[in-house]
Amino acid sequence: MLQETPSKLIDERGIRLDGRGLNELRPVKIEVGVLSNADGSAYIEQGKSKILAAVYGPKEVHPKHLALPDRALLRCRYHMAPFSVEERKSPAPSRREMELSKVIREALEPSVFVEYYPRTSIDLFIEVLQADGGTRCSGITVASLALADAGIPMRDLVAACAVGKVEGRLVLDLTDLEDKGGEADVPLAWMPNLNAVTLLQMDGMLTIKEFEQVMNLALEGCKQVYQLQKEALKVKYVTVKEAVEE
């Protein structure tokens, strides 16, 4: 399954290896309500990335002493399956996964009315089944839908998207190859209705001007993701309605 590293990631016409233009998202497929045991769940395929998210709660907190008197405890676990990457990944949580679990939780918490459910926990699980770049962003996108599917009151959906600099050009929604071969990677999560940046990370090197351009391009990406999220949520209720009518 080894991928050949190509010499060029973008050709002279600005077309990327998978045929996309610079400002184009990968094909996205989202399904809401895919697991019967979870209170809320969703599944996303973004290019070759495949991610499943589930929400359990609000429910009693275990262990009890972690309960918060004034709001729900939101917990998040971002985890990659051992077979999700080129070389088998040990199932034990890595330092990267620990950090991502934290920033993803902090990206989603501003969207949830946690103060409505004091002394409870809302547990969020994100399982990356196959990774091809941008998994923290797709993970946030799909987890936000799982929270909505669980019927938890929210201020807005959180849409996420990464922008990078590859071979000197700004590029939307990086694949793994583009991320590794690129000069910078900026994942961004955004709540459109509040103009709220809830996740922002970066590695690489960008001038302030480039950084500004990157932020604007990421915003455009998030707007597109947001539309796809809303459509996917509606589809679920249309299906439910049809089933009831039959």
Place this chain on the structure above:
Amino acid sequence: MSSIMFSRVKQKQIAQLISSGKRLDGRGLTDYREVQLEDGVIERAEGSARVRLGKTEVMVGIKIEVGEPFPDVPNEGVLTVNAELVPLASPTFEPGPPDENSIELARIVDRGIRESKAVALEKLCVEPGKRVFIVFIDIYVLNHDGNLIDASAIASLAALLNTKMFNYEVTGGEVKIKPGYTPLPVRNYPMAVTFAKISDKLVVDPWLEEEQVMDARLTMTVEKDGKVCAVQKGGYGYFTMQQVLEAAKIAQEKAEELRKLVVKG
């Protein structure tokens, strides 16, 4: 040290003052606390530094060992950053394996150093694919009074700048240490600048009580030519797009200011 839980009256006071552009300790919104820097404090370490940022205190020690390179970069040395939130530094720190806070701290500092290519790792190769030097940066938090990120980043860079590598020769596949030292090749100077959002305003270098009131945190690491090389948002709140861009501009100025304290001449 004052109690970790402090009164709502004081929380309110901090937030109200900031909304009128002032801070409880008299600083302006974009002022750092006093930075005190001592380097070479641990003789056993190849490099070290102790930084005081107000009452926050961080020590960094650097050890260098010979080990195996990563298979994807066989010609480069290895850089690892680890952070310990030592229990003596705060009543909220507990002994045990690193928690998410210490992992996040180490990874933010790591990203700044790695992405700005501060350490010339390609010069740390002994035998391609077999032996390289591993640079261990260990961050030791000794007193927690807020903004551990910037204090740790300053201390890490200061420690790298006084790190001495032992001279060596390779004979019969063995690395033998020779007398004398050469400085570790450092070619960039990343500085982290951390903001707290309180009362919808950006505040630089939050101290502990400000961190307890803040909605969210944003760290921008800026390298020597003014490029941004690492960013991290933390905390449960959010920033507007305008605030992020404003922070980037302030960070550029502040990083320059801090750099003068660490990089002499």
